[in-house]
Amino acid sequence: MTPVRVSIAAAIASVLLILIVLELIRGRRLKERYALLWLVTGVVLLVLAVWRDGLNTIAGWLGVSGYPPAILFAAAILFVIVVLLHYSTVLSKLDDESTLLAQELAILRQRVDELAAVDDSRDLL
Amino acid sequence: MTLGRVIAVVPAFNEEGAIGSVVTGIRALDPAIDVVVVDDASSDGTGARAAAAGATVLRLPYNLGIGGAVQTGFRFAHLRGYDSAVRLDGDGQHDPAELPKLFAVLALGDADVVTGSRFIGGGGDYRPPLGRRMGIVWFAWLVSRLTRRRVTDTTSGFQALNRRAIALFAEEYPSDYPEVEASLLVAKHRLRLVEVQVSMREREHGTSSITFVRSIYYMLKVTLALVVAMARKYTLPEEAARP
Numbered sequence: 001m002t003p004v005r006v007s008i009a010a011a012i013a014s015v016l017l018i019l020i021v022l023e024l025i026r027g028r029r030l031k032e033r034y035a036l037l038w039l040v041t042g043v044v045l046l047v048l049a050v051w052r053d054g055l056n057t058i059a060g061w062l063g064v065s066g067y068p069p070a071i072l073f074a075a076a077i078l079f080v081i082v083v084l085l086h087y088s089t090v091l092s093k094l095d096d097e098s099t100l101l102a103q104e105l106a107i108l109r110q111r112v113d114e115l116a117a118v119d120d121s122r123d124l125l
Numbered sequence: 126m127t128l129g130r131v132i133a134v135v136p137a138f139n140e141e142g143a144i145g146s147v148v149t150g151i152r153a154l155d156p157a158i159d160v161v162v163v164d165d166a167s168s169d170g171t172g173a174r175a176a177a178a179g180a181t182v183l184r185l186p187y188n189l190g191i192g193g194a195v196q197t198g199f200r201f202a203h204l205r206g207y208d209s210a211v212r213l214d215g216d217g218q219h220d221p222a223e224l225p226k227l228f229a230v231l232a233l234g235d236a237d238v239v240t241g242s243r244f245i246g247g248g249g250d251y252r253p254p255l256g257r258r259m260g261i262v263w264f265a266w267l268v269s270r271l272t273r274r275r276v277t278d279t280t281s282g283f284q285a286l287n288r289r290a291i292a293l294f295a296e297e298y299p300s301d302y303p304e305v306e307a308s309l310l311v312a313k314h315r316l317r318l319v320e321v322q323v324s325m326r327e328r329e330h331g332t333s334s335i336t337f338v339r340s341i342y343y344m345l346k347v348t349l350a351l352v353v354a355m356a357r358k359y360t361l362p363e364e365a366a367r368p
């Protein structure tokens with residue numbers, strides 16, 4: 001069986017995670033789009049922490065019935081990996097977008113200088 | 126087929142010592158060639174020297190690396206409707222005097238991309254450091270196998286392009302160490318690549334940024350990119366043009 005203290009600690013940690021994420025969204029420091037995965041992580045961990053029979057059953061399926069909290073760690077690690085992978089894709093997209101912006105800016109800046117020069121020469125006439 | 130309006134795309138990062146002579150070298154060869162220097166957020170006077178030498182200067186707001194800088198030039202060429210483009214590096218390693226060799230082949234109309242190769246037909250006396258040499262040999266072999274045609278110099282950035290190739294590179298160009306992936310991109314889009322023997326000069330100023338450890342890193346990174354690119358599906362330019 002899972003020690004009760006482990007379940008309590010895990011439940012508190014999950015609730016804290018959910019509260020912190022919600023607070024970050026409320027303060028507009030985190031966009032909902034990027035918070036969703038964290039909230040799912042918090043809820044799944046909370047369910048696993050509170051639903052002790054379920055945790056034991058899953059541990060039995062996976063052959064770690066001797067120490068069910070291992071499932072908690074495994075779930076937490078799995079979700080962190082998913083979140084990080086998701087962020088890597090977000091980062092790659094931002095990278096592409098900032099490259100495109102810089103290129104467009106360089107081309108437009110040259111165009112503006114060119115047009116401004118034409119304007120100036122017209123003023124001289 | 127004629128070359129039409131020609132633009133020279135010159136990427137440059139902190140090359141104030143070399144950029145002036147690169148620009149004047151191109152203009153001395155043929156004043157009808159427009160020169161656009163892409164200043165990759167240099168901290169020295171690269172942009173000013175290029176402008177003083179008669180180039181159009183595109184100033185990037187922050188450093189994009191060679192791939193992003195080169196693509197900026199091709200975007201500009203595509204936007205302004207140039208018929209042919211040639212890329213020379215801002216460090217002076219590509220000799221403008223070799224340009225007519227590239228243009229001669231491009232003008233025949235049998236190639237979309239003409240690459241100046243240091244190794245085809247014996248090549249010159251170019252002796253790069255070990256790490257770089259390993260990469261050059263490895264990628265020449267790999268790209269030749271993947272594209273089923275012989276490519277001797279996949280790391281050469283000395284290239285002349287026609288309109289189709291300009292359109293492709295304006296739309297899609299790899300990032301750091303881009304030449305190898307670009308040669309695969311050309312093959313994947315069914316563009317015709319022809320190599321011409323050229324000699325390249327030693328760098329006029331500064332040192333090459335490729336050290337041995339970085340060479341290994343780039344070999345791994347670009348190999349991954351090549352393998353993934355082979356598995357990717359590309360829209361051919363003709364297909365994209367059809368409604």
